Amino acid sequence: xxxxxxxxxxxxxxxxxxxxxxxxxxxxxxxxxxxxxxxxxxxxxxxxxxxxxxxxxxxxxxxxxxxxxxxxxxxxxxxxxxxxxxxxxxxxxxxxxxxxxxxxxxxxxxxxxxxxxxxxxxxxxxxxxxxxxxxxxxxxxxxxxxxxxxxxxxxxxxxxxxxxxxxxxxxxxxxxxxxxxxxxxxxxxxxxxxxxxxxxxxxxxxxxxxxxxxxxxxxxxxxxxxxxxxxxxxxxxxxxxxxxxxxxxxxxxxxxxxxxxxxxxxxxxxxxxxx
Amino acid sequence: xxxxxxxxxxxxxxxxxxxxxxxxxxxxxxxxxxxxxxxxxxxxxxxxxxxxxxxxxxxxxxxxxxxxxxxxxxxxxxxxxxxxxxxxxxxxxxxxxxxxxxxxxxxxxxxxxx
Numbered sequence: 001x002x003x004x005x006x007x008x009x010x011x012x013x014x015x016x017x018x019x020x021x022x023x024x025x026x027x028x029x030x031x032x033x034x035x036x037x038x039x040x041x042x043x044x045x046x047x048x049x050x051x052x053x054x055x056x057x058x059x060x061x062x063x064x065x066x067x068x069x070x071x072x073x074x075x076x077x078x079x080x081x082x083x084x085x086x087x088x089x090x091x092x093x094x095x096x097x098x099x100x101x102x103x104x105x106x107x108x109x110x111x112x113x114x115x116x117x118x119x120x121x122x123x124x125x126x127x128x129x130x131x132x133x134x135x136x137x138x139x140x141x142x143x144x145x146x147x148x149x150x151x152x153x154x155x156x157x158x159x160x161x162x163x164x165x166x167x168x169x170x171x172x173x174x175x176x177x178x179x180x181x182x183x184x185x186x187x188x189x190x191x192x193x194x195x196x197x198x199x200x201x202x203x204x205x206x207x208x209x210x211x212x213x214x215x216x217x218x219x220x221x222x223x224x225x226x227x228x229x230x231x232x233x234x235x236x237x238x239x240x241x242x243x244x245x246x247x248x249x250x251x252x253x254x255x256x257x258x259x260x261x262x263x264x265x266x267x268x269x270x271x272x273x274x275x
Numbered sequence: 276x277x278x279x280x281x282x283x284x285x286x287x288x289x290x291x292x293x294x295x296x297x298x299x300x301x302x303x304x305x306x307x308x309x310x311x312x313x314x315x316x317x318x319x320x321x322x323x324x325x326x327x328x329x330x331x332x333x334x335x336x337x338x339x340x341x342x343x344x345x346x347x348x349x350x351x352x353x354x355x356x357x358x359x360x361x362x363x364x365x366x367x368x369x370x371x372x373x374x375x376x377x378x379x380x381x382x383x384x385x386x387x388x389x
Contacts, residue, residue, distance in 0.1 A: 029320055167318030172311070174321060192284055192319040211323070215283055222281050253281040 001025055002047055002148065002179065006056035009042060016042045018203040019056065026147070027176045031194025032183040033260060038201050040183040041081070044150045047181075048078040060148060074102055076148040079141040081156060091121035091136035095143060102144040110143035116169050117162065130157045138166065142173055149173075149180045155189040167193050191256040199263050206267045209274055211254055217273050218262070219246040220255045231269070232262035245273065284319065285326040292331060293355045296347055303349035307337060310345075334358065 002024035009017045016039040024030055034040050045051045046058050049065040049072065058065045063072045085094070091114070099105045114121045117135040125133055134157045141149060155163055170193060174180055182190055197214065199207040209217075218231070221242040226233045230242040234257075241255055243262040263270050282290070292313075295301050310328055314321040328345060331337045336351045348354065375381065 028322065164318055168315050171314040171318055171321055192317075192323065195320045195322055211284075211320075212326070220281070251283045251286070253283050253287070 001061065003059045003062075004043075004047070004056070005058075007046070007053050007058055008055040009039070009046060009051065010054045015203055020200075020203075020205050022198065022205060022208060024179050024181060026179050027174065028196065029170060029174050029180045029182065029194050031187075031190055031197045032181055032200065033187055033197065034183075034185065034200040035264075036185055039203075040185075040200065041152055043200070044078055044152055044181065044183055047148075048076055048150060049073070050078070075104075075146050076150070077102070077141055077144050077146045078150040079137060079152065079154065081153040083137055085125040085133070087126045088124060090124050091119070091140055094125075094137075095121070095140040098140070098144060102146060104145040104147075106143055106145055109145060110139055113139035113142055113169055117165050131159055131162060134158060135162060135166075138169075142169065147177050147179065149178065151180070151182045153184055153186070154182060155184060155186055158189075163189050187256045187260050191254075197256075197259070199260060201264060201267070207259075207263050207270060207274065213274070214259065215246070215251045215254055217246055218259070219244045219249045220252040220258055222253075231266045232258055234258060234261070285323050285330065288313070288317065288319070288324060288327040289330050292327065293336065293359075296336070296351050297355055297359075301347050303347055303351060305347045306343075307345050307347060 002022075004020065004022040007017055007020050007022075008015070032040050032043065042051065046053060047060065047065055049068045052066045060072055060076060063069055065072065092110075095105075095107075095110055099107070110121065114136070117139055119128075119132050119135045119139065121136055121139065125136070128136065134154070138151070138154060141151070155166060158166060167190070170180065170182075182194060184190055195211040196209055197207065197211065198205060207214075221227070221230075221244055222236070222239065223242060224239045226235075226240045227242040227244065230244055232241075232243040234241045241258050243255070243258045246252075292307065301307060308316075310321055310324045313327075314324045317324070328337065332339060332345075334354065335348055336354055337345045338348055339345050375385075
């Protein structure tokens, strides 16, 4: 379990987080959503031990991340949005260089994932398109097979079929022992994949709830009219999406963009509703 | 009022599985794909598919053999049809009748078309 307690973090002048609490359990694919620049990457770096909290703590299976103990490091992997790659390297070499540090890694899994994502891992990175590089790195990260896998903006640069492949391999990957955190601002790419959903903004956590809880508290109506009492309304082909407080209306299909906008516009009210 | 209710994903997945039973693709006591296989096929969170399976198990449409997998209940097709008839009478028919009255038509007017 990842446990973030009373966590604050500031860069020299800017405060990114002010006393937040979050827990990440095993066997789930968490979605960490927020607008650009709200601190999604900072949080992932703190979890993986690259940044020291200004106050509070961040532990993974009760080990302090920033202590960077070998037992901690061999079981967590962060794939950043951008990776500096040596020109001559191939994904195979990249993986083989990292593999000795990760006891559960599997070369067989790398081959399987590369096949699923349709990338040739014996080709040099510099000869690949951005999307192919990204997919190769995803295959390597997943084949290291750590219990904790943090993916920062993993769908950036992927074409439409690759996004579907990405969703398939992640739902295949998550086991009972795994915790996967996907940070993204491209919320549509991970709809139906992430559960629970965490939305962060303005130094704090605005929402941290399972899809079941969200659809219990909020109702997503796809109807003909804009509703005055909606937390958020959006015009869609054929009518309106209204995000409403669910007063015994039953369950509806979560619309992740609608949720995101409703939460950003009504943060205080949402906090009360979900408490 | 134009009101369209869209079901949550786990129910949509459950409906898809039911279609395969009603359509005859899966028969009584057939083993169905695992939660994991369905999740991979659809690219959705396995926990969502687990909810669909729980839902179908509670409705006694599928049953679980521990360590083996999920199977279609012998009377699953009849159970699904019963549920769908109820859903039709409770939800679809009232909406349909209301639509008829908005259009100024009666059930008798429809006879020539069916």
